[in-house]
Amino acid sequence: MVEKIREIARKLLGEGKVDVVLGYEKGTGPLSERPFVARTVEEVEKLTYSPFAIQNLATYLPRFNNNKVAILARGCTTRAINVLISEGQIERDKIYVIGIPCNGVIKTRELRESIGEEIEDVSIQNGEIVIKTPKEEKKVKFEDWLNISCKYCEYPNPLFYDVLVGEEVKPRGGGYPDVEEYEKLDEDERWEIFEAEMSKCVRCYACRQSCPMCYCEHCFVDSTEPRWIEPGFDKTDLESWHLIRVLHMAGRCVDCGTCELVCPEGVKLLFLTRKVARDLKRDFDYVSGLNPEKPPFFGEFRYDDKGDFIL
Amino acid sequence: MADYEPKILTILCNWCSYAGADLAGTSRIQYPSNIRVVRVPCSGRVNPQFIVKALRDGVDAVWISGCHPGDCHYITGNYFARRRFYVLKDLLEYVGLEKGRIHFSWVSASEGKRFADIATLVTKEVKKLGPRKKFVKRR
Numbered sequence: 536m537v538e539k540i541r542e543i544a545r546k547l548l549g550e551g552k553v554d555v556v557l558g559y560e561k562g563t564g565p566l567s568e569r570p571f572v573a574r575t576v577e578e579v580e581k582l583t584y585s586p587f588a589i590q591n592l593a594t595y596l597p598r599f600n601n602n603k604v605a606i607l608a609r610g611c612t613t614r615a616i617n618v619l620i621s622e623g624q625i626e627r628d629k630i631y632v633i634g635i636p637c638n639g640v641i642k643t644r645e646l647r648e649s650i651g652e653e654i655e656d657v658s659i660q661n662g663e664i665v666i667k668t669p670k671e672e673k674k675v676k677f678e679d680w681l682n683i684s685c686k687y688c689e690y691p692n693p694l695f696y697d698v699l700v701g702e703e704v705k706p707r708g709g710g711y712p713d714v715e716e717y718e719k720l721d722e723d724e725r726w727e728i729f730e731a732e733m734s735k736c737v738r739c740y741a742c743r744q745s746c747p748m749c750y751c752e753h754c755f756v757d758s759t760e761p762r763w764i765e766p767g768f769d770k771t772d773l774e775s776w777h778l779i780r781v782l783h784m785a786g787r788c789v790d791c792g793t794c795e796l797v798c799p800e801g802v803k804l805l806f807l808t809r810k811v812a813r814d815l816k817r818d819f820d821y822v823s824g825l826n827p828e829k830p831p832f833f834g835e836f837r838y839d840d841k842g843d844f845i846l
Numbered sequence: 847m848a849d850y851e852p853k854i855l856t857i858l859c860n861w862c863s864y865a866g867a868d869l870a871g872t873s874r875i876q877y878p879s880n881i882r883v884v885r886v887p888c889s890g891r892v893n894p895q896f897i898v899k900a901l902r903d904g905v906d907a908v909w910i911s912g913c914h915p916g917d918c919h920y921i922t923g924n925y926f927a928r929r930r931f932y933v934l935k936d937l938l939e940y941v942g943l944e945k946g947r948i949h950f951s952w953v954s955a956s957e958g959k960r961f962a963d964i965a966t967l968v969t970k971e972v973k974k975l976g977p978r979k980k981f982v983k984r985r
């Protein structure tokens with residue numbers, strides 16, 4: 536698969552069809568892959584791909600809008616591209632989509648922490664992740680370490696592509712069992728969990744920087760007048776930041792899970808974004824990123840929208 | 847908690863609900879004085895961030911009122927607002943904020959009585975809940 540990707544990238548760059556290829560390269564150690572921009576044919580050799588490549592590359596597209604860009608795209612990446620097109624951030628004909636059917640990405644940070652010692656090498660064999668440490672060889676199940684969004688992913692295959700690498704995969708069952716489970720708890724329990732999660736936040740804004748939908752030049756959290764969020768680690772400030780971030784994501788979040796995967800403190804964020812996605816699907820029959828022609832969720836309305844909560 | 851008087855941030859749209867409040871006043875209809883009114887051009891002007899910030903800064907509840915669907919001065923403002931409020935209310939209740947801290951209503955300019963009734967209802971409900979403990983910034 537990696538060889539096929541390199542071959543396509545080499546051809547595209549060599550023929551001058553695109554200016555850059557957005558992909559992944561090996562990170563600083565095993566179990567990590569980071570975004571990489573290949574600008575020349577020589578740089579293509581660095582490109583790689585595996586389920587440890589956790590980030591959504593659509594994040595970088597608006598920054599390359601004057602160039603022709605080839606991008607490695609999973610299902611969620613193509614949905615993000617659709618949202619960006621519908622919001623006028625990028626143009627479809629400047630993007631060459633190298634589609635990758637995806638079996639899900641791994642919670643690399645959590646896995647690395649659970650091993651607790653130096654990792655020498657990692658490979659994936661028959662649905663198992665084989666991790667070599669100096670002492671032994673550990674095997675863990677691939678399914679156990681899947682990102683939550685991927686576990687219930689309905690769109691693992693790219694919605695559109697110019698070239699597809701590999702065979703299309705079968706979607707896993709959709710649904711939001713994680714959200715439903717949280718909903719069953721009583722009010723105070725929910726608040727306790729929410730508060731505990733949010734107080735882990737150190738305000739590094741990795742969730743914002745990695746999110747394909749967070750392209751605002753001036754984020755509300757940086758605004759000093761009005762000051763929506765004050766500096767410091769008061770828990771209400773941390774909670775406000777995450778609540779408003781989720782509200783800004785409503786109807787735009789494509790549920791790629793990047794925000795949670797890149798969080799250095801392991802703050803759970805998907806139970807918030809997935810809750811909004813579930814509501815929009817259930818009550819408004821709206822799924823983000825399926826159609827680039829459709830206006831954003833908050834940019835349209837229907838006369839028969841749900842209104843029974845209003846006195 | 848008998849002498850507990852909550853503060854309720856009330857955001858009213860200029861064309862319907864604010865005029866409704868005016869009518870309640872000129873008609874000498876009695877309603878609780880716990881509401882603190884902010885006038886906005888349209889309920890569609892209300893950013894959910896306002897509500898989150900108000901709650902964090904310590905108001906006991908928020909009540910937002912606009913024109914009835916179809917009556918908006920700007921034709922469709924309140925339809926956009928309805929979607930936003932739906933998502934906000936559900937999200938805040940999902941994370942564990944008490945039900946009954948955020949209220950929405952449609953009140954037209956001719957419904958002075960209805961305005962007073964809802965003000966009474968909202969105040970009564972918030973009094974029942976008592977002072978807020980969750981999501982209040984300590985200063």
